[in-house]
Amino acid sequence: MADFxxxxxxxxxxxxxxxxxxxxxxxxxxxxxxxxxxxxxxxCKLSGKKLTTVVRGKEILNGTVPGNVVTDDFLWTVEDNKLLRIVITKSDRSGRDCWKSLLDGQYPADPQVYDNMEKKLTMERVQRENPGLNFADAEISGNYHGGGPQWDT
Incomplete structure (x- = not known):
């Protein structure tokens, strides 16, 4: 059985x-x-909360990340010479820090995507806090914003 x-x-x-x-x-x-x-x-650089990325002289990203981060844990890699993967480590790893956008005012998640992100992080957090329970078939129903989850299993 696949895990969560x-x-x-x-x-x-x-x-x-x-x-x-x-x-x-x-x-x-x-x-x-x-x-x-x-x-x-x-x-590609993360300095404080400012992320800048330039590829072949063209600026791709330039702005401030919306959450607190661990700058010493910043990593970027090039995969198969066709994909740049940038990994930013959050300071708050509790699952309560769901970013609405990649950079302040830039690349926001639309409301449905953000709602799904919040649900996913909540389910991951609950599974982490309850390692003996299987949440593989659990779902959160309803609109998550502004309230606690309703569990359907």
Whole structure:
């Protein structure tokens, strides 16, 4: 039987350059690159809460992340010379820090995507807090914003 994380997958927020998604502990941005792009052609930096990414001289990301982060745990990789994966570690890993956008005022999740992100993080947090229980078939119903979840199993 698939565990909860395998069943739910990632809730992606599509962007002009790729997508971003989040887990309890991390926010991940995946930037689609021109095939053949090398890591030396990329400048990617997280300084304090400011994220900047430049690929082949073209600015892709430039702004402030909306949550508190661990700057020492910042990582970016180039995969198959066609995908840049940026991993930002959240300071608050409790699952109560669901980002509404990748950067302040930029790349927001639409209301349905954000609602699904909140539900996913809540279910992950509850499973983490209750490791002996199987939440693989659990669902949160209703609109999650502004209230606690209603559980359907």
């Amino acid at each position: 994380a395998e069943k739910i997958g990632e809730i992606e927020c599509k962007t002009p350059w790729g997508c971003w998604y989040q887990t309890l502990e991390e926010v991940v941005a995946e930037v689609t690159l021109e095939p053949g792009t090398k890591a030396k052609e990329i400048k």
